[in-house]
Amino acid sequence: MDFEVWPEAIELGRMFAAEGYELALVGGPVRDLLLHRRSHDLDFCTSARPEQFEPILRRFGHDGFWDMGRKFGTLGAMRRRDDGTEVKVEVTTYRSDTYDPDSRKPEVQYGDTLEGDLSRRDFTVNAMALRVPDLEFVDPFGGANDLAKGVLRTPVDPRQSFDDDPLRMMRAVRFVAQLGFSIEPETAEAISAMTERISIVSAERVRDELTKLLLSDRPRAGIEALVESGLADIVLPEIPALELQIDEHHRHKDVFEHTMIVLDRAVALETGEDGPVPRPDLTLRLAAIMHDVGKPKTRRFEPGGKVSFHHHDAVGAKLTRKRLKALRFDHHIVDDVSELVNLHLRFHGYVDEPWTDSAVRRYVKDAGHLYERLNRLTRADATTQNRRKARIFAEAMDEMEARVKELKEKEDFDAIRPDLDGNEIMEILGLEPGPMVGQAYRHMLEYRLDNGPVDHDTAVAELKRWASR
Structure with missing residues (x-):
């Protein structure tokens, strides 16, 4: 086999051999070696029991040791190289697991052979091993052949x-x-x-x-x-549900195929590490696959043979939130992806009639920290094959982004607040804390979004005009 093995693997193999134990590199690291890919996390299996090899691993891993997997026969260690990179190793006693059919948690039974351990692994490409330190390649199930194919x-x-x-x-x-x-x-x-x-x-x-x-x-x-x-x-289930049956006259796209194209386009719009949406971005990719999940529930066949999906953005946002919560995604992922789905049609009105500055401010304000992702999702969603429509849409997005950049140079969009705060509102109107203060604050925020920043006297005059109504 043509590969270069980690020196740490050779060293650890010699330490185990000195104590009379077998040690083999297994699974993903062996697969990646054959694919000429490098990994800093190394998995091994051994003939030794955890209590027998723990002292060896502690000597080897002078920068870290852990035993959270002890009940499964697994111990881990870490050492730091001179260049600062970390090498993490986990060693597990040969296994011969049995499973309860109602649970995927194995009842751990130690095995006696490397081949027996490999037989319990998921796929042949992960059921290859490399004995260390002598570098004997072990492939009882033809994993190398499957890897090549x-x-x-x-x-x-x-x-x-x-x-x-x-x-x-x-x-x-x-x-x-x-x-x-x-x-x-x-x-x-x-x-x-x-x-x-x-x-x-x-x-x-x-x-x-x-x-x-x-x-x-x-x-x-x-x-x-x-x-x-x-x-x-x-x-x-929301994704296969997108495979809507296309009507005989093909009056609307296959939504699943469209979604896959949007996913590809969204990935292509991700940026490098220094950009606003560094690749790979889980939030954008989830939003890409979920953005149209409201369509099956909102599909209507209109008079004249047209098909509509009114409010599929709002319906899709609710379905997205429910599914991501069921999958136990972090709450910020749930919130952000759901909001992107909710907002993904927001820009389309701009193409027909360019927005006022106040509408641009609202778009940026509503998008908040999702602004860059929302623009990329919106661009990715424009999959029309009509070159003229595609050009008009792209030019409109470019124009809107340029206007946002120009406005941001004049205003701090990230800190848009009313020109009067709550205390000033109460003082000017002689109010005590209560619902009326909140209503006044919201009115002044709307006024700020519509008109941009104004001087104090103008803001006071507007507040009094609103209160007099």
Whole structure:
């Protein structure tokens, strides 16, 4: 095999061998070695029990040690190289797990052989090992061959594998996105036949796999595999629901296909690390796949054969919030993605009639910290094949962004407040704290958005005019 192995792996292998124990690099690091990709997180398995190899690992990991996985036979350590990079290792005793059919948590049973340990892994491309320090390559299930073909296949019967751990089905579609692989037909059939098993997996675990899928280099391929497998019907049902039957006259687009194009375009609009939306951006990518989920519920066939989706933005925002909460996403992700879905049609009126400065201010104010993402989602959503319409839309977005930049040079959009604060309002109108103060404050904020900043006397005059009504 043509690869260069981490010196830390060789060193740790010698330390284990000196004590009479076997040690092998396993799983993702071996796969990545063959793909000529580098990793700083190394997974090993060993013939030693945790209490036997703990002293070795503590000596090796002079910059860190952890044992949160002790009940599963796993201990970890970390050391820092001279260049400041960290190498993290986790070592697990050979395993021969058994599973409760109603749970994906294994009952840990220690195994005796490396080959037995490899047989319990998810896919053949992750069931390869490299014994250290002697660098013997171990591949009992043909993982290297599958890796060369770009195929995902289970080491044992796929139904047994997915029955033991249903999360492996989500990992399969995630690897489609991350590695660009295809799922071997028998394995794909088993996933489609067993999708209901995913329901015993915690929402947090499903969310983590979906997040990794979306943050990969090929999120569209992963989402398409998720839908094709039938898993999306369970974990993200709003997406396959977008595959609306196109009417015979093709009066509206296939919403699912449109959504996949929007996802591709949104990814392409992400920026480098120094830009406003650094790649990969989970919030933007989630908004891209969810932006039209309100369409199936709002589709109406109008007189004359037209199809409408009135208020699908607001309906979609509610569906998005409900789904992301069910998947246990962080509340700020839930809020931000839902708001992007809610606002994704906001700009379209500008194309027909350019906005006043007050309308531009409202757009930026309402978008808040999502302004840059919203503009990218809006651009990505303009998938018309009509070149003239596409050019007009792009020019309108460019013009609006230029106006925002110009206005921001004159005003601090991030701190737009009424020209009078609550205390001044109470003093001028002789009010005590209460609902009327809030109404006055909101009126002055609307006035500020409509007119921009004004001097104190003008603001006082407007407040008194409002109060006199």
